[in-house]
Amino acid sequence: MKVKDVCKWISLKPAAVSPETPIEKVIEKVVEDPTTRSVYVVANGKLMGVIPISHLMRITAFKFSGILPEHDELKKHIKSISANTAADVMLPPLQVHLEDALEDALKLMIDNNVQELPIVDNAGNIIGDLNSLEILMGFWEMKKDGV
Amino acid sequence: MKVKDVCKWISLKPAAVSPETPIEKVIEKVVEDPTTRSVYVVANGKLMGVIPISHLMRITAFKFSGILPEHDELKKHIKSISANTAADVMLPPLQVHLEDALEDALKLMIDNNVQELPIVDNAGNIIGDLNSLEILMGFWEMKKDGV
Numbered sequence: 001m002k003v004k005d006v007c008k009w010i011s012l013k014p015a016a017v018s019p020e021t022p023i024e025k026v027i028e029k030v031v032e033d034p035t036t037r038s039v040y041v042v043a044n045g046k047l048m049g050v051i052p053i054s055h056l057m058r059i060t061a062f063k064f065s066g067i068l069p070e071h072d073e074l075k076k077h078i079k080s081i082s083a084n085t086a087a088d089v090m091l092p093p094l095q096v097h098l099e100d101a102l103e104d105a106l107k108l109m110i111d112n113n114v115q116e117l118p119i120v121d122n123a124g125n126i127i128g129d130l131n132s133l134e135i136l137m138g139f140w141e142m143k144k145d146g147v
Numbered sequence: 148m149k150v151k152d153v154c155k156w157i158s159l160k161p162a163a164v165s166p167e168t169p170i171e172k173v174i175e176k177v178v179e180d181p182t183t184r185s186v187y188v189v190a191n192g193k194l195m196g197v198i199p200i201s202h203l204m205r206i207t208a209f210k211f212s213g214i215l216p217e218h219d220e221l222k223k224h225i226k227s228i229s230a231n232t233a234a235d236v237m238l239p240p241l242q243v244h245l246e247d248a249l250e251d252a253l254k255l256m257i258d259n260n261v262q263e264l265p266i267v268d269n270a271g272n273i274i275g276d277l278n279s280l281e282i283l284m285g286f287w288e289m290k291k292d293g294v
Contacts, residue, residue, distance in 0.1 A: 058257055109204060115201070132200055142171075
């Protein structure tokens, strides 16, 4: 099964922000729509980075309580935490293509602790969105009729 | 700030299942409502365990592809993976109390990679729900009016 086989099953509207967006505004975006799992940082239609909610929580814990989890991805980005924009805290732009195997997308999500991935074309433009629920449905064979 | 100060800000309806529920039905529950972040396993009003979506994804990766991430919580539960019910795959019942510090709830979520926690009273009965968005709002001072 491929990404293209399931990526239209559940339409979530991923939040997108520009690199200059203040972190407070990024959080406002995810709070506005509780189905959001990741914020995409986009400039001129190109994906620059992603900010999963789990990452926002680690940033919050570090900023307000100085908590830095062991073995955490955050350590790689720690120098940027004192800064204040989406670009300062985003993770590298994880992404999938329509023709990717669903298994690879699942592994990418687990390894990076995210539940939503942008789908990009060969030019790097965002053309869709794959979420964890679609992957679960695909593997557990909960096909939607008429898709 | 305490759990009770923010836990009514965003009403998500956490999914609850009985311990005997087949895994397929658990996944149907989370797919039904894309705001769901965790499934609570409940018997007679008492919390027996939790199944975060991130855990369902790791179970799926193991079941269908034999993928077992390094350093993963799943390893502790691996003997139960061949079984088929909510009770077989649930994690220990993470929970918070109304009087707990919000900082402790945030740390608990990060350490266990979950984004939703049941609130229980001293008798262990579920009386509410705390989600990651409420915690973000609390720390970043996005207070809701009239709460």
